[in-house]
Each structure stands twice: as structure tokens, then as C-alpha cells.
Amino acid sequence: MITSKLKAGCALCAAAMLLCCAGCGSKKDTGSSAAASSAAESSAAEDGVHVIAADEVDADLAACVKAYFDALDRKDYDAFLKTLYPPYKEAYHKMLEAEGVKPEDDFLRMSRRFDEDGYESWSLTELTLSYYENEESTVENYFSRYIEGEYFDEKFAEDCKADCTEMHDVIFSLSALYEGDKEPVTVVDNVGILAVKNKDGWYVFG
Numbered sequence: 001m002i003t004s005k006l007k008a009g010c011a012l013c014a015a016a017m018l019l020c021c022a023g024c025g026s027k028k029d030t031g032s033s034a035a036a037s038s039a040a041e042s043s044a045a046e047d048g049v050h051v052i053a054a055d056e057v058d059a060d061l062a063a064c065v066k067a068y069f070d071a072l073d074r075k076d077y078d079a080f081l082k083t084l085y086p087p088y089k090e091a092y093h094k095m096l097e098a099e100g101v102k103p104e105d106d107f108l109r110m111s112r113r114f115d116e117d118g119y120e121s122w123s124l125t126e127l128t129l130s131y132y133e134n135e136e137s138t139v140e141n142y143f144s145r146y147i148e149g150e151y152f153d154e155k156f157a158e159d160c161k162a163d164c165t166e167m168h169d170v171i172f173s174l175s176a177l178y179e180g181d182k183e184p185v186t187v188v189d190n191v192g193i194l195a196v197k198n199k200d201g202w203y204v205f206g
Helices: 002-015 034-047 059-074 077-083 086-098 103-111 135-148 154-163
Strands: 050-053 122-131 166-178 185-198 201-205
Touching: 050 059, 059 077, 059 103, 059 122, 059 166, 059 185, 059 201, 077 103, 086 103, 086 154, 086 201, 135 154, 135 166, 135 185
Parallel strands: 050 122
Antiparallel strands: 122 166, 166 185, 185 201
8 A cells, every 4th residue: 555655645735735746655664563652652642753864954943844844744734834934925825815815725635645544543654855956056956947837926935045054955755654554654755845934933835
């Protein structure tokens, strides 16, 4: 059943408008019994997803991306909103509302993207973070794709660049443990998410 789980992970990225190419594979972690699986699920629920970040990744940026996925994992809409870059959040919500979709309903749909038939629950277990080698070009490409997709216009992009002191196109992968399984599986592999920093701190385009 791994294949369908991985497809669900890629669907989440599409839903969240993460406009980068995603690869899907499988990843195994330790775990030798149903009891170990249950303990791992309990730990993940309490502590949130475990982050493995490359040395160059800012600790506060990593904390922001972790908070984003913890909010999805726990279906915590208020916590999710706090991680979104405010101008992006406003533009994204306007787009949803123009299509007759309530932002909170869209969030709930996103948070169910890893649901799998035959499993009652799952928890995100591991989040790996790194930067692209040629970040400047990937950040520009990120904005270009948003503009081409008409999610926002060039003025929005320029205002964002003027407001933010740092921008990173962050590569992330996610693993999840499904209830009753012994080992986590990779649900998202090497996808990009844009993280930006302004005077108030770090945010994501989620």
C-alpha cells in the first residue's frame, strides 16, 4: 500500500501549491513490533515531527517549517495560519473564496491527504530540510511559477522581496507512520517550499 500513500503525499504538495517536482520513494526506519509502532506514534503525537536539518539551514526557519507540518498533522488550523506569510495567506484565501472554497475547509482537505484506506490514523515522524545549491535561481523560478499560474502578480512578488530580508527555497522530505505498521514510509520526497523572513520572523508560502 506504499504507492498510494506516496501519491497522497504528492497530492498534498499540489494542493498546497508547492510548485516543484516531487519524487516518490520508500524509506524504512527502525521498529520491530506493533508495540514499537504504537510507542512511536505516541511519541510523534507528543513531540511533533522530528527534524533533521542540514547545517546551513537556519534553526528558526526549521522551527517554522516544523510548525507548519505539525499543524497539518494535528489538524490545528490556528497554528497553521501562524506559519503562513501574511500577504501570501491573504492572497491565497482570496483565491479560494473566489472559487467558493472556505480556507478552513481547504486546510482540512490538505490535512487528510495522507489518509489511507485500512488505516485509522497516521503521524508524521521525520522531516528533512536542506537548501538547493543554486538558491537564487530557484527562488526566482518559484515566484515566476506563481505569477504564471496567476496565484499573484508581479507587484505582489516585488513587494514580498522588498519586505523580506531572507528567502530560501527549502527542499524537504516527510515520513509518516501509519497506525499498526512497524515502520514509517516516505510520503513526500525532495519537494520545495518557500520560506521567507521579515521583521516579524520566519514564514512559509504553504
